[in-house]
Amino acid sequence: MRKNKVWFITGLLATLGFIVLTLMVMTKSTLLVNFDATIQHITTPMITTPTTTIFSSIAFFGSPMINILLIFIVAGGLWLSHERLTACWVICVQLGGSALAYVIKNVVHRARPQFQVIKDTGFSFPSGHTFTTAILVLTILFVLIPYVKDAEIQLIITLLSLIWFGFVAFSRIYLRAHWPSDVLGSTLLSLSWWEISRLLYFYFLKLQTHFPKLKMKGVN
Template identity: 35%
Template structure:
């Protein structure tokens, strides 16, 4: 397997940056500093409400649901194991995705933020911060782009890959605001927490790959 495109120093620096960003978002939520930001974004997004758009948003919200994401995790892990025979990538992908879910539930339990009471177009239970759809969607499509990047040689192919990942994650995240089940700060917090976790797991994965290479162990 080729070397990761993310340098250790860059990954560590970004981990620290995302850690501070998450702490800032939490502080802003607890102090009520972000209320105006949340409400203005919600008003702007929900102001676009239309029957056809609601259908689209429900669809993307479903794509980011636990059931669909779990099916994708199983499918991608199986493909990496038995189709492409890259065990280390399969284990890395599975560990990173399951870890994202565990981290999300842990953070929800710690902060116990209630969901918005504004205009609702969907009914869900549980706590609001950070957004589970956002965290799982960010991890899923970021990992998808990360694992495929090194296998795509053309610039056009890499651009298409990144745009696809951004589009899928962005639509899932916006759908949760549109449907009235998350604050924008839930989305930001979820994205930052997921980015921190992914960079941490990538660092561990890269160290494992380097040790395996020194030991001349086959994948």
């Protein structure tokens, strides 16, 4: 019960934070412009050819296409384990969230940063790489890890997942594919969307009493 309350508050704060941030982006808030410029200024000296190669590879493996593919692999494993409703749920969370991020991106219509290290197209806010990676990591942490019984392995998987998310998020800033606030916005949106999806999950879990073949397990 306490964990559910914490997640509800987290989701609510993330939603409010995302709405405020989106309004700041759309009104071109001076505070936000200065924030983005400061972070970009700090990261500029880091740009070298070897580092760019590394972060380009990270960006590729953290792309929406790869993240969606990995979610389908996770869902396939859940399906084969007879966790069929859970399998459908994780796919819907990733695809539904990606669609939501795409719509917001086209409504906000924010241009990408100038002087991109690697040329990217489309609009900037929010970051699709960051959003889909966050959903993948949340799926690992709250759907897959409960199946792991060893506490040390759980900790290792958790740390590696969070580190991977950090690298993907930073790669978008480093490559100048996104403003830092785009990455922050995607993180807030992912937490908000996850909590909404989690509430729907438990709603369908209650329906399990009427549909006993829809076995669900693992989401916390």
